[in-house]
Amino acid sequence: MTNTTSPVIAASALTLSLGSGEARVEILRGIDLTVMQGEKLALLGPSGSGKSSLLAILSGLERASGGTLNVAGADFTSLDEDGLAAARRGRIGIVLQAFHLLPTMTALENVATPLELAGMADAMARAEAELVAVGLGHRLHHYPAQLSGGEQQRVAIARALAPKPAILFADEPTGNLDHANGDAVADLLFARASEAGATFIMVTHDEALAARCGRIVRLADGQIVSDAVADMSA
Numbered sequence: 084m085t086n087t088t089s090p091v092i093a094a095s096a097l098t099l100s101l102g103s104g105e106a107r108v109e110i111l112r113g114i115d116l117t118v119m120q121g122e123k124l125a126l127l128g129p130s131g132s133g134k135s136s137l138l139a140i141l142s143g144l145e146r147a148s149g150g151t152l153n154v155a156g157a158d159f160t161s162l163d164e165d166g167l168a169a170a171r172r173g174r175i176g177i178v179l180q181a182f183h184l185l186p187t188m189t190a191l192e193n194v195a196t197p198l199e200l201a202g203m204a205d206a207m208a209r210a211e212a213e214l215v216a217v218g219l220g221h222r223l224h225h226y227p228a229q230l231s232g233g234e235q236q237r238v239a240i241a242r243a244l245a246p247k248p249a250i251l252f253a254d255e256p257t258g259n260l261d262h263a264n265g266d267a268v269a270d271l272l273f274a275r276a277s278e279a280g281a282t283f284i285m286v287t288h289d290e291a292l293a294a295r296c297g298r299i300v301r302l303a304d305g306q307i308v309s310d311a312v313a314d315m316s317a
Contacts, residue, residue: 090120091154094140094151097114098114098148111137111140123273125294126302127299128301128302130288134286155249157174184239190227190230191210194238195207197246209245213245233267236268240268247279251282272285
């Protein structure tokens, strides 16, 4: 269990650069960020500000070029790609704008397969329970092509939360959905993260969605320009 009195994420002087020489591009320029267990945090900023790159590093999908990063008790800066993949397992759930479901697998199989690969004996039962929790108990054996966009994102949420991660990341999770489905998915994400006791970090460009988080971190040009308590009345 994560100690609730210590940070679940501690980042210091994180940098990310791509290319070399004259083609070198600085994506992140010295990010300092501390997140406590159970916090809900929005990463907000214009396109190109570095928010999705920061989420990729915090979630272990990408390695930082410099700085230090500890996530849920693991030193991410000392790990290679295989080490990061192992560290993510069980610690981190990720929901992306694109659903990334396997088209040849049913909803149940899409959620259960990662659990089986992680060696969980009750994978099918846990997957079914999570799909029921997101309102898809009647769609267990449907394939992604048979599901609406909103339903596919619900499967993705179930898949992310089934391992009971300490941290749930979401990158523009409503970006591919219409307004009604987007609102429903947002409601579900906040509710399920709270029920699981998970820290929730979401990248968004939507001010109203960001305001539902307790804390808003704004980025511009690869740097944090503000870090404040959200106005919950917004």
